[in-house]
Amino acid sequence: MTENILETAIEIILPYVIGLLEIMGIVVVAWSGITAFWEFIKDVVKHKRINFMFDFSQGLAAGLEFKMAAEILKTVLIREMSELLVLGAVILLRAVLSVLIHFEMKHSKDE
Numbered sequence: 001m002t003e004n005i006l007e008t009a010i011e012i013i014l015p016y017v018i019g020l021l022e023i024m025g026i027v028v029v030a031w032s033g034i035t036a037f038w039e040f041i042k043d044v045v046k047h048k049r050i051n052f053m054f055d056f057s058q059g060l061a062a063g064l065e066f067k068m069a070a071e072i073l074k075t076v077l078i079r080e081m082s083e084l085l086v087l088g089a090v091i092l093l094r095a096v097l098s099v100l101i102h103f104e105m106k107h108s109k110d111e
Contacts, residue, residue, distance in 0.1 A: 014077060018070045025066030032059020057105040061098060068094050 032055070039052030071091050078084050 010076060014073060018073050021066050021070035021073070025063045025070065027063075028059055028066060029063035032056055032063065035059070054105055057101050061101045061105065064094055064098050064101065068098070 036052050036056035036059070039055070043049070043052065068091065071087060071094065074087055075084070078087060
């Protein structure tokens with residue numbers, strides 16, 4: 001009986017938590033993009049070398065972490081193997097993106 005209540009509560013609450021994490025990731029990525037674009041415009045206008053790529057990469061990495069957290073929570077709601085395969089592919093792609101972004105951050109910081 002308790003398991004059914006807990007399972008029902010998880011099925012009701014978890015989609016909202018996942019949605020919130022997805023929105024947080026979107027906001028972080030969008031804000032990072034807007035900020036990086038603004039820094040790029042200032043760089044072009046003032047002809048100053050501003051290293052905005054590191055901050056942009058940091059924002060992308062942070063946003064991606066929120067999205068990854070949402071994907072991990074989605075594993076709780078999986079009912080079929082096909083859903084698991086799709087979710088696994090999404091997580092794998094996001095992990096590869098995360099590694100590439102961290103590589104870009106390291107390269108950008110070294111310059």
